[in-house]
Amino acid sequence: MRSWPAADSQRRAAVKRRAERDNLEQGVRYRRMFVALLGIVVVVSAAVVLLGTVGLIAETRSRPLTPAEQNQYKEEEIARRWQAWPATGVFPEEVKYLGLDRAQQYARRVGIAPETDCGKAMDAAVAGVLEDHGCVTVLRATYIDQTASFVITVGVAVLKDEESRVSATEELTQDDRVGVLPVAFPGTVTERFGTEQRQRTAWVGAGPYIVFSAAGYADGRTRAAVPPEELLHSELWPAAKSIGNQIAYFLADPPKVPPCTQGNVC
Structure with missing residues (x-):
């Protein structure tokens, strides 16, 4: 039995409408899936940014320094003084020392020498040890006592660390x-102060520094010309030792540590 054209047209139109409806529904489903996926990505990204921001704030906000951080602050501050301070800060113009009868007197700085390699500022036996342990440089200055009778050269050997x-x-x-x-x-x-005029030498450790001192008489007397018993009872060595110790104290005096990572307010 032959189909009528009108019936075929209606059937084809119905099939086409169903196909269009199926395509539309599929498109709606895909769009919903895309929107849901995009929402998940946005939420995850926001969470990551939020966590990162919270972590950054927690990391950078001011907080009390731990004991380890306080010690590190002190060590770093002391270790950089030889560079951060002017030469006149390392070697003050006047240095207090105790004279006869423990009277307070002042040694006066005569001059400051240029910064020197460790091997050129020390006797060979001392220079070898310093260089083996990473000596960076040596700073030197020369003082006279209050009576201008004694001459003292102070040398600061800078080591890598304490x-x-x-x-x-x-x-x-x-x-x-x-x-x-x-x-x-x-x-x-x-x-007139040279190697032959040195009566005694000594050193003291302070932080990453070794502070050396060498003392002699301003009149040029050699060590060989001075009887040992005279030197032992002389004011020369106590004065020289006191001056060296004072400079070591200046260099290694513990700095004031701020209580917080960003200053005085936590």
Whole structure:
């Protein structure tokens, strides 16, 4: 039996409408899936940003320093002083010391020498030890006592850190004939102070520094010309030792530590 054209047209139109409806429904489903996926991505991204922001704020906000951080602050502050301070800060113009009868007196700085390699500022026996332990440089200045009778050269050996300084001092000789090389300044009372005029030498450790001192008489007397018993009872060595210790104290004096990571307010 032959189909009528009108019936076929209606059937084809119905099929087409169903196909269009199915395509539309599929498109709606895909759009819903895309919107849901996009929402998940946005939520996850926002959560990551929020967590990162919270972590950054927690990390950077001011808080009390821990004991380890306080110690680190002190060590770093002391270790950089030889560079951060002017030369006149390392070697003050006047340094207090105790004279006869423990009277307070003042040594006066005559001059400051240029920064020197460790091997050139010390006797060989001392220089070798310093260089083996990572000596960075040596700073030197020369002082005279209040009576202008004694000449004292103070040398600051800068080590990499305090641990290196401790290791170096464990190997330094106790021979008081060797140490820092004297620095004389022509045209001053110190101009006759040389290696032969050193009566005694010594050192003291402070932070990453070893502070050496070498003392002699301004009149140019050599060590060989002074009887040992005279030197032992002289005011020379106590004055020189006191001056060296004062400079070591200045360099290693613990700084005031801020209570918080961003200053005084936590």
